[in-house]
Amino acid sequence: MDWSLSIDKAIPKPLRVIFRGAGQVFFCCNAVTGLIFLIALYVGGITAGLAATVGVISSTVTAYLLGFSDDDIDAGLYGFNGTLVGPCLFLFLENTPQLWLFVVLASMLSTVVMAALMRILQPYNIPVSTSPFVLTCWMFMVAVYSFDGFSRGPVLPAQGIPVEIVADSVASTSAWFATFTQDVTVAWYTAITKGVAEVMFADSIIVGILFLVGIAITSLRGAFMALSGAIVGVVVPILLGADQTLIEMGLYAFNPVLTMMAVGWVFLKPSTGSALLALLAGILTVICQAGLANFLAPIGLPTLTFPFVLVMWMFLFAASRSRYWGNSN
Structure with a gap:
């Protein structure tokens, strides 16, 4: 809608990029939509909202620091995987202070994986979408078994043969x-x-x-x-x-x-x-x-x-x- 695009362009660039990153979870390059998504997450639970915010900021800042495409960053393409990483890890792993470090590291890694997969899939004109989020979270979920400071949460499926x-x-x-x-x-x-x-x-x-x-x-x-x-x-x-x-x-x-x-x-x-x-x-x-x-x-x-x-x-x-x-x- 035109009015939302006008508001989108009026938002200061740092906030606009963050909000667009959240919006891109549902393919929406619109800061107003992304802001509504983040507000919705806070309504659902403060921890989930904070985790998503930390994730989208970490993944976006990483893209800036690594010098990736300004156009892609501005469109929020390096933010949406981080937006998903935060709530995901807090859902499936035990909620501890150390988990915030895990969220930051995983969000940063999702940006690197995003850039790598974009390079691989570019010749085929196929989008990377949420695959960096999936691969990153799977790796971090499995990694907790090797670290004493982290443990799986009760929601994470137990290992076993399907019945x-x-x-x-x-x-x-x-x-x-x-x-x-x-x-x-x-x-x-x-x-x-x-x-x-x-x-x-x-x-x-x-x-x-x-x-x-x-x-x-x-x-x-x-x-x-x-x-x-x-x-x-x-x-x-x-x-x-x-x-x-x-x-x-x-x-x-x-x-x-x-x-x-x-x-x-x-x-x-x-x-x-x-x-x-x-x-x-x-x-x-x-x-x-x-x-x-x-x-x-x-x-x-x-x-x-x-x-x-x-x-x-x-x-x-x-x-x-x-x-x-x-x-x-």
């Missing part, structure tokens, strides 16, 4: 679709909004709503794709009989949110065709997430946003070979 979910915990299709009682309506509303919020590890309805508002300020199509991805991340797991608790927490939805935004709005020409392609990509992201969760279970690592990254890469590589879809940039 089938019990029938009692499977989402009942009839319960979700047959009758829309007040409880069922609340369950849908909760799962969809939390699915958007979980992109930044926030287990909060209000955070999800604020994220959608922030995206809509930048692009209504982007907000529509995000909302559609969240719905896909609820409907598809229900139809496939996934764990009901995970569905209600939005944990099957946050990856499709990013996938549908990337394919249906950002990296392909916006059209009905790219929207349908995004829908297919969103559905496959759910299956990819389930498969990767079981693949990573023996080493006790969460999937994070890797299902989104993997599906997005495959669809963008495939689209570059198609006469129907062309890159928008």
